[in-house]
Amino acid sequence: MSLYEILGTLETGFIFGIVALGAYLTFQVLDFPDLTIEGSFPLGAAVAATLMVGGDWNPWLATLAGGVAGFAAGFLTALLNVRFKILHILAGILVAISLYSINLRIMSGPNKPLLQVDSVFDSFDWVGLPGYIINPIILGVIVLVFKLALDAFLSTGWGISMRAAGANPAMAEANGVNVGNMKLFGVGAANAMTAISGALFAQIFGASDAYMGIGVIIIGLASVIVGMSVLPSRTIFLATLACVIGATLYRFAVALALNADFLGFQASDVQFITAVLVMIALIAKQSGSLRKIFGKRGS
């Protein structure tokens, strides 16, 4: 693996770290299995790309606008669930599939190239470092900001109410927490984060594409689970850190799979090898803790 590839893997890992933070907020904190992200990831990319190409928007504002669109998508999913009592998983699926058509409308086609357009990463040209070094640094800072902001939010009054709404909705309701509002805001925020990472990914990839969302849920969930299995996640600070590290480890598993040809694997085996690497990491962690338990019993 070259330095270039390692930095490129970090880049993708940090982008999906933001997705993993969103998945943590919905799946873990709110206990709301949200499938909207498969549509809000390409939605953020589509909105940002269209504004940058067609509207000559500043790339930062365009990325933020992508986030606003993502918030609306997540809000809609939660609204379908809270107000209209549609099962959360189904609500997410409905919004995600409708976003596929909406994204095509936004981009007036399936693919919007960003190859000759200034991206957020170009605003750091003054530093004088080449893109492959500065981009992962910028993304690392962005994901860190999201992580710390989420930590800070979850320890405010609102944040604690949101955690209560996820952990025990009946008890939270009895204590005056509006569980519905918590879901509306939380799922919206998670999708805003996912959409922003979609917008950032498109700017690294060189295009926004209607098929960009394929596999985002799996990557997001796997990142959360891998991170939490590999690292202790007793506090929120550690749990969100685990999400970001999990996303990065997942991308490194893919990178290793891409370099596994010397073992006789072929290009089409990448998904399989990635899955096996993640399994090995999870099993290794578990057998490690088992040994600890048996060790204690023995002594």
Next chain:
Amino acid sequence: MKFFVTLGAVALAASIVGSPALAADTKSVAISTIVEVPALVETKQGILEALAERGFVEGKNLEIDYQNANGNMPTQQQIAKKFVGDAPDVIAPITTPTAQAMIAATSDIPIVFSTVTDPIKAKLISQYVQPGGNVTGVSDAAPIGAQLDMFKEILPDLKKIGFIYNPGLDNSLSTLEQVKLQGAERGIEVVESAAPTTNEVILATKKLIGEVEAVYVPNDTTVVAALEAILKIGQDVDLPIFTGETGGVARGAVASVGLDYVAVGHIAGNMVADILEGKAPGEIDAVLAYDQADSFKVVVNLGAAKAMGVTIPDSIMSRATQVID
């Protein structure tokens, strides 16, 4: 964590030890596609064949790194980074998003794209002649004029043709635009029928029954995946089905004039060889594959024609490159 580190170390060590012994003047070419479907695999095969004809033989004096993103864009992005880090002599991306990811990742390493329908719209190049920079390649836009001429030869009364496509594929939208344009010149009206997923293809086909005299199935991966279902409907109601790709005729479409994807790969492979021999990519004209073909592949399926109630005129039979019974 430890496991990942150990695995990483093993992978690194093995990739250093495991490099095969090759000739000293070995060149390297990195090829990638977003998914493995027949047209893309054939393009890759064509690239390798052309390189071998020009004296660059895989495993002898040529190292090939082939990666397939399994349909996953983040993986495609990582492949782009891997390629740039490995710094091969030429990168050969197949399909539009693959090419975009490679071009975003490097402006130094020569890139030869292939099986991209509209490279200008995709911003891969700004012009076909002397594209400049580090990028050139081959467009696989279908020879639609020649195809429509042949459909009219088979069905002289053809006024309306159905077009089944996935509106989410850029290639299909470019094809639709061309079919409309070229159709208008020949007095043929195009009736669109959208099928965003393979499951919706049957409905999209049935919608066209009674509306059109024939159906055109473009080279659209979503729709072609359900080609047999379309063909069955065509046989049931005597509606002739034509495909944009000759491969579809062997599966049971009436006829097609087409590009052979191995030939598309050949053109790209020759560009790669030119670069390996020292030419600058920006000085090699990007081309439309159908402009380069001396003659098109004409393929007819007599069994399918009979089942769909049409006869193939002798004028076509005499120039058919392949006849399927």
